[in-house]
Amino acid sequence: MTHHIQARVVRTACWVLLGLSAAAAAQTRLQPGLWEQTQQMKSGSGQMEAQMAQAQARLAALPPEQRKMVEQMMAQQGVGMGSAPASVRLCLSKEQTEGGDVPRADGRCTHQVSQRSGNTLHYSFQCNGNPPSSGEGDYTVNSPTSYSTQMTMKTVVKGQPETIQMTQQGRFVSSDCGALKPIQLPR
Template sequence: MKHCLTLLATLTLAMATGANAQSTKPGLWEINTKMQSSSGEMEKAMANMEKQLAGMPPEQRKQMQDMMAKQGVSMGSSSGGGMSMKTCLTKEMAERNELPQQQQGDCKTTQSPRSGNTMKFSYVCTQPPSSGEGVMTFSGDTAYTMKMNTTTTVKGKPEKMSMDSSGKWLSADCGAIKPMSPPKK
């Protein structure tokens, strides 16, 4: 479950990096993601994580959700078997082109200049070891779609994954979702 969350956070960072290349509106964002892996392991891990959360007593589930919210994450299922994540982008983060992120490794992202409303990007991370490339299509400063291909290692074996994602701005007020801290350099 931890590997699954770490990889999801890393992939979310990669797609959020691209989203922030264009000025994005600060506030509460919802990111919906659907992933497919070559082995099916990621889908199994996500389904298992959702099953574990659903099987928790209500108090324990709320405690887990509150803990995640304090770290800047609210997760749930989205339509089509994907994952929905809410995250907070502060005004200062948007001004500094800083991203809401929770990351344990070192990632380097390369972005191509925007061409119209699209931008290509690639990334390499050390924890978990992964790399990928993608294309983002922006709809102003309040929405985007993204397609990305990733190579990583799951249970010691190479894994190829594809991800389709969309992000939309929900409100200027992040509510109980606290901004994530940038990784220490």
């Protein structure tokens, strides 16, 4: 179940990047191409951090052929391994950075931008999956090659309520995504 929560956190983070970049586009547009997103999570219980560290250690210890399989599965979702342990690489198309593709965190989530101040948007979301989650945060487009977010998410981990604080930094890597296809999230 914790893997499911970790996946939801990553999907929510991707929604923040894609969905909110469309809303912020009137002020500053992100460059299309390859982006690296680094995130830090902190949970009230410490369980999420411990499990993320274990998952990263297991991934690092995989034999090369198994790691390649994991990377191929991630690439099918439009996500690649980043250069740092808690980072991923995403390819954003021109249409996505211009607001032509505004995805949801997943098919069971709703979201709303409640306030805008310059290049910063304040948003909230509600997901009715198993486990349910909700939260709010701020997304800032610092420049065409940089963005940052902070988010608070409330969910359930191992039957107990959990609050997760997450910060993210995104940086533009290249206009060429290589073999990585643009990330696709549910519409």
